[in-house]
Amino acid sequence: MCETRLKKALSVAATTIGLSAAFWPLILWYLRRLTDGGDEPLGLAVLGLLALVIFKDRHLPRRPHLVAAAVCFLLYLISGFYLPPMLRSLPAIACLMFYFGYQNRPSCLALMLLSLPLVASLQFYLGYPMRLFSAEVSRWLVLPFVQEITREGTNLTAFGKVVGVDPPCSGVRILWMGLVVTNVIASLKRMPWHSTVLFNLLAMVLLLLTNSLRAALLFAPECGFLEISDTLHAATGLLCYLGAVIILIKVASWQSAVSRTRLVS
């Protein structure tokens, strides 16, 4: 008994040391990114959530796919010559997923991806299109009440007042956090691949619309038509987000109920 435990502990230690050595450059990069101030270190919170999800499902059967893991590891090694660390982490994550047999848990894969320092990159690449989207949808939402509203780039103008959907208003943070929640729910509901993908797509659309709704609701106070405190300003955003999360939970519950019904029938 003792010998088996020792063997298991040695095996875990050897695996941990081996993987740490193999992914050492990525681990260093990740630690540096956590501390360089470029991104908020929220990836750690996601890793915590992932650990909880994995712990909860520890008794579920897993089938490690060593050949696929080896291929991914090879890709990781080759990508070291020409890909930046963020992209190199993709084959590395895939390798880990296959090695530990989590290839059938898409939500775990998504959580691993979301734990990367993504927000700054998303803000850089997607920030402006998302701001444009939010500004345009907000305009449509406000239009029935304020006919004079116009959009110039990411700015909304009415009665000579300008309200900007600026980088801090892009909705990237809401999108990222919403996707984390989406994948935790998907994991709790043990959604298969196709359901997880559809659920994520739905979440993306919903979260983008949530940010637009938030911007539309805040348009009047920001224009000076209504006086609201900073707390109420933040609360409006949180309420919109909460609404989106509740919808996602409801959809997941409904989907889960439908699946159960199908299984029973």
Added chain:
Amino acid sequence: MIKHLNLLLILCLLPMASRADDVRAPYFALNSSESSLDTLPLKASKAKVSISGTIAQVEIRQTYANTGAVPIEATYVFPGSTRSAMHGMEMKIGEKVIVAEIKEREKARRAYELAKVEKKTASLLEQQRPNVFQMQVANILPGDEVEVLLRYSEHIQATDGRYAFVMPTVVGPRYSHGSSAGCSSNQWVANPYLEQGKNTATDFEFTLDLRAGLPLKQVTCTSHRSEVQYLGKQHASLVINSEQDPSCMNRDIIVRYRLADDQISSGVLLHQGQGEGDENFFLVDIEPPARVKPEHITARDYLFVLDISGSMNGFPLQTAQKLFNQLASQLKAEDSFNVLLFAGGSDTLSDTPLAATQANIRRANRYFSAHSRRSSGGTKLVRALQRAVNMPTDVEKSRSIVVVTDGYVDFETDAFDLIRDHRGSANVFCFGIGSAVNRHIVEGIAHVGGGEAFVVTSPSEAAATAQRFKTYLEAPVLTQVKLEARGFDAREIQPKNLPDVFANRPITICGKWQGPAIGELVISGIRGGGERYEQVISIDQSAAEGRHNPALRSLWARERVRELSEYTKLKGDEDRKREAVQEVTNLGLTYSLLTPYTSFVAIDDTPRPIDDPATAVQQASPLPKGVLSKAVVSSHSAPLVKGGSVPEPGSATLLLLSLCTLLMMRVRRCQA
């Protein structure tokens, strides 16, 4: 799948995105991981200033060296005075001295690029703005030392009996929307900066030799700690260097001096060409009459346009606030006022002007303090000015628009055009705040707005400046100013139209002359009390004192360029623009003057042993004193002033809410 959806979203929104402003922004210099590359090639910058009377001759010696292992092409963006006439450049490699040629801008760049390809060491000096220059030195080999010598002249004027020589040492991080018509390329705005508090490694030295021509009363350096050496009654000198003060390159060098009995140097300086066909020049400083305060001072309507952008964070904003307090406290009860705050967007205190009651002034102060605590974002000055000129005014009162900014933008001409288009409806005064203000925009706004420019470098100057502003407005020194030449063949006089004189400052006029140096110049106008004023300046007497002042050549040409291009509206009128550009180009080529359309280029004809193309290196500048790192970080992302944007909730609160929701979900499930 997620990746595909994002791609689809980008593709869908691309047409909209293409309408986005072309924003350029400064950035922080990164430490190169490549030890073989010398990323800070400017090893030394030494300025030698000789002031004789009211003319300053400045020599700047920049030493570029490559201590790395690969050849480099160095680029350095540096500031100059707004009135400097840059008229000469030399390049020295080893013992070889190459005198730079002045060429049309495009030709100079082509010659430089060709030399670079042909592996020759070359240098190119371009004017990016009247007070911003860019030096490029190509093919500096490892171990090389290339020295570039720049020469410029400048005319110094006294204000209220005080002279000030200003030498900027750093270009502040500028915000650019890239759409400024009439502006040349704004690539230079994307300039690297060292982090806040970091000093440049460049060895800097500034030496001043002052010969005032009249007994000196007081010489002080108000920006740096420096011992003034008095070498005679009329002669003083001072030295500033990076050995004594490692941070000396992060702010303008300001040397102020007064003459005995608060005299000012007035009179005529003449220059007679030596050869046949050479032109003659004159420069006249006319002492203005004493200020007369009218008995009845009309009520005014003030609109304060205050910059609370990211670059104003910290000390500039504190100074602005103090200045605003002082300005507002000086308003009379019958005056009215309003406040417009701007950064990426704008917001006003009230829709209509408010009576200058104590209660309203307190409200304005609270409003400014509350908003300035959240200062961030870009400097959308033009949009704010647009809003300001369209704001309702009290028709019974004369309006004054008071702009307070650090001027860290690069679309000066748009601002000038806008103010010019609305000239007549208000006088525009501009206060530049900070240790390295963009004086070009501050002076330009005041110039086209028929007002005055003020620069406040520290909070302690706020009260005195506010008092000066009040005095200027209440009692202009001279209005409807006219110049007449009697018996003196003066021509091509600059400026053509003399503005109203608010400050107690000499009226400076320069021009060319022909024939004998006899006759007189007569200046006339209306004094504050309404009476007529006339002053006569004799040419004969000045001619007897000397006719050799070669600096007048380039100073006249510089003033002509200024009149033609810097504050002149050229937008829309293509023919006029072409003519003006051609005239500025000709002036540059004729008078060997750096202009927006002419550049200096020096090429060493000997090819160098280079295998690979030189690596481009951009010299990083220190952040101006008092400017926080936030100015660089936030200058391209432009959140608005509060009351103008809809920021998302913070990450921590979102995370907390998410965790609570998930927990609730689990609890409900367990209960079920």
